[in-house]
Amino acid sequence: MHKIVIVGGGAGGLELATKLGDTLGKNKKAEITLIDCTKTHVWKPLLHEIAAGSMNPDKHELEYMAQAHWHHFRFRLGRMDRLNRRKKEISIASYIDEDGKEIIPRRSFHYDTLVISVGSTTNDFGIKGAAEHSIALDTQEQAEVFHQKLHHAILKAQTQKKSIQPGQLEVVIVGAGATGVELAAELHKATREMTVYGIDRVNPDRDIKISIIEASSRLLPALPKKLSNSVALELRKLNVHLYLGERVTEVSAKGIKTHTKKIISSGLVVWAAGVKAPDFLKNIDGLETNRINQLMVNSSLQTTKDDSIFAFGDCAACPIDGTDQYVPPRAQAAHQQANLLFKSMKLRVKGKTHLPRYVYKDYGSLVNLGTYSTVGNLMGSLIGDSMFIEGIIARLMYQSLYKMHLMALHGFTSMALQSLARMITRRSEAQVKLH
Structure with missing residues (x-):
């Protein structure tokens, strides 16, 4: 059977694997394999709620193995790190447990059609100290780590003998995109709810401070100005401190330094400024990539150097017809592209070479x-x-x-x-x- 391998179980990749499994897999027309480096899936736009503690991830996560069983595709756990286009093989690194022991050895998977949908990771632009002293919210694990740090900080403030120090309970969010502003509002609500449950020595209005730092002159710079102004008004009502037009130059254990020499103390720093595709994609086996590691694709979502390899979502740079711009890394684009690829995969299994073209629609x-x-x-x-x-x-x-x-x-x-x-x-x- 035609072997379709999908690497990346985010919203787009998982939706595509499920649809293909329910049709081609169920009817034995193709063998569908989904590969991801985690065992469970959580919708990425929910991560800020998990980080704040407003949502229990156990009630919203989907187990890939169960989904594969119910929808007629195979799931394999691992992280892709190599590609051999000549052999039409991808290589998956060995899976190591928390104790450093190898659980699953390195494996290779043959494909007739490869679909790469590994999403994006936070881009810290090489800012000094950002990698060591800030937390990104790319994965469920990172969101849960942030929540643990926040919860422990509040418990420490509740039980310590000395008074709460300046900056001890301050959260600084770098980047005022959707993730940053949504996290700020969710943290405001969650920290106040947390103090209801016996946290009586912490006054959230006095002791907990939430700040957003953005290099642009306004919040949500990629969205319409009216929307940006409305969000800024709401956040100021919540007493969220907005540092606009400030570019971060250094992150340390004590706080943030900006290009105007401003120093903002912090107990926790979240980095939500900019994205890039995973580093392993950079020119992988000769495929064309851009400066943020995205695979260059044409309007059929096939990579520019290999018609057997497709890419979509945040890890792909797909041109918008009639412009010199590319499809923005947004969930609605990945959903639209998954629907298109569902049609394309069925045509490829039939041996068709003329595939539909993707036209981005901004809803x-x-x-x-x-x-x-x-x-x-x-x-x-x-x-x-x-x-x-x-x-x-x-x-x-x-x-x-x-x-x-x-x-x-x-x-x-x-x-x-x-x-x-x-x-x-x-x-x-x-x-x-x-x-």
Whole structure:
């Protein structure tokens, strides 16, 4: 059978593997293999809620092995690090456990069609101390590490004999994109809920400080100015400190230094400024990549040097027709591209070489500020302008994005039952994770 190997189980890769498994895999038309370096999947836009403690990841993570069993594809655990285009093989590094012991040896997988959807990682631009003294939110593991550090900092402040020191409970977020601003609002809510459960020596309004540093002159620089201004207004109401037009030059254990010589003390630093594709992709076996390691692809999402290799999502640089720009690294783009590749894979299995072309459609953007507000612009380029929305309508539309992702993975009935179960159990649980 035609062997389709998908590397990367993010939202796009997992949706594609599920759809192909339910059709080509189920009907024995192709062998579908999904490879990822983790055992479970969590929708990436939820990571800021996990980091703040507003969400328990155990109730939202999907096990790849179970999904593969239910949807007729194979799952293999490991991290791709090599490619042999001549042999049509990829190599997966050995899997090492927490004690440094090899659990799974290095393996190779043959493919007829390779789809790379490994997403993106945070780009610290080589800023001094950023890698050592800040935490990114690229993975569930990183989000949980940040939550543990935040929780421990609050517990320490609660039980220490001396008074809370300046900067001890200050969180500095570098980067004012969607991740940064959503995390700031979620932290404001979560830290106040945490103090309800016996944390009586910490006054969140006095002791906990949240700051955002952004090199641009405004928040959300990639989105419309009206949306940016609305988000800035809401964050200032929450007493989130905004340092705009400040470029970080150094990160240390004590805080942040900017190009204007400003020093901002901090107990925790989150780096959310800029993204790049994983380093292993850089010119891998002669494939063309750009300066942030993205694989260069044409409008069929085939790499420019090899028609048997496709790439999509954040790790691919796909041109927007009629412009000199590339498709932005956004979840809606990955979802659209996964749908296109579903059609393309079925055609390739039939031996067809003429494949459909991807045309990016901007449906707008939504930014969720927790229980405080949700704002966004709808339709985007579809009507040549954007419609600004906020409040309950924006919130419902934001929540619907996650429901659509769950529907793509499980179907409507399962999504509805899961949502109902979470609504019921949520009423008997703490509103913030306390461990």
